[in-house]
Amino acid sequence: MPVSSVTTSRTYLIQQLGQLNDTLSEKTTQLARGKVGTTYGEIGDRRLLDIQLTQRVSMIETYQQTITIADLHLQTGSMSLDRLEEIRQDAKSALDTNDFIIQDDGQTQTQSRAELLLNETLNILNTEIAGYYVFGGTDAVNDPVATIDAILDGENGLDGLRTYLSEFAAANLGTNENGRLDTSALVTNYAGAVPTDSTFTVAEDGAHDFGFDISAVTSTLTNVTVTGPLAADPDSFDVQFTGQPELGETITLELTLPPDHTDTIEIEFTAAATAEGEGTFAIGADLEETAQNLRDALEAEIEKQAQTTLRAVSDEWAAEEFFTTYNGEEPQRIDGPPFDTATALMAGGSTTVEWYTGRNDTTTDPRNDKNAVIDSNLTVNYGVRANETPLQELVQSLAAFVAADFSGGTQIDEQYYNALSTNLRTTLQPAGVEQSGIVDIATDIAITHRTVSLTDDRHFQMKNTYEGTITDIEGIDQDLVAAEILQLQTNIEVSYRASSIVFNLTLSDYL
Known part of the structure; x- marks a missing residue:
């Protein structure tokens, strides 16, 4: 055999050994990572499908992050509304027309119970979740509802509900306190x-x-x-x-x-x-x-x-004027002094405590104040404002009852108490109305929550399906790859033996 042939064979064997080592390294990497390769080009003709499915999984994960936040808001809102409905029902019992008992502090026992319910109501309406106020639309950066003391007695030079009650009483009763x-x-x-x-x-x-x-x-x-x-x-x-x-x-x-x-x-x-x-x-x-x-x-x-x-x-009229602020409406108060001869109302926005400071621009649906995109072409709305009529009427009724003055304890005071408590109970539960407005709001939130939950379930199932297909495209058969690695190791060993024989040949051996 000519020397040139021996040299060519030797080079060829070296190339083969290099290729076998590269293949072994590739297969070892595949076995370790569980994937065919590190680039889409290594996947083959299914790479376009793999890219599309990977993008969809990424989008689903984004939606799922949004759903996690929205779900927290919705669960909190639902629980809060459920409790507010319970408070509304408790308030009807608290406004007991047959329980006129004056305590040492000048309040009736029923007023004390109503004050506790009012305090809890205000606290619920200030519910905050990671910087988001459930009952403040989307603009609230602080508690959207004022404290009970500010509402009843005013603060910072602004008048509260008790001042409104006093002025309206003077205007309606007149100088001789006989209804003008x-x-x-x-x-x-x-x-x-x-x-x-x-x-x-x-x-x-x-x-x-x-x-x-x-x-x-x-x-x-x-x-x-x-x-x-x-x-x-x-x-x-x-x-x-x-x-x-x-x-x-x-x-x-x-x-x-x-x-x-x-x-x-x-x-x-x-x-x-x-x-x-x-x-x-x-x-x-x-x-x-x-x-x-x-x-x-x-x-x-x-x-x-x-x-x-x-x-x-x-008192009902005064409370309604004080608390009616929905869609930016300005509270109205008596145009006075003097109040007992007044003939008109005037704007009171600049002189009255703002009991609600959350989002309050004009809208036909406060649910639109807060929304979340949870799927392509699917956006859910779940904003709630504390000054929506059903919630306002709950606060308004409790506050008017707490602010009223029955402290004289006379028969006239008792009749006044009976009239006011009867009227406020009617506000909390109008005749012929089976379902309260608070339940209506809670139903809106519950429907939205169910939509979010079902969408989350669908995302979970679709994500699993997509990821399964991606695994099929990008993944490997570990048993097959392991067998290929063993075969490669065997081939390399054989090649090394063959190479060593060739590399050890001398000219004298050849001759």
């Missing part, structure tokens, strides 16, 4: 010493929405003429006696209540021998005395209704 109605003195004409007719007038004190509004007067009284009301503003009516009525005959006065004057109360009096029975006036010795008895009875009953029924309605 004036009852004139009796005017009597005589024939000698015998009265021939006696007249008195009940009139509204001006054109405004405060106090009572005279709606109608009906009478079955014999020898009595009622003139008016004329549906004017201010309105009035005259009662003229030209003789004595008969026993059992009646007169009824209908008054409407602010602020919209659609709710009506009736004051009825029956002619009787004495005025000992409730809702009666005594027939006197002559028509003048009888007219005076009816006048006095009407005036006294109007005053009582003003300090009980009207004052309770006034």
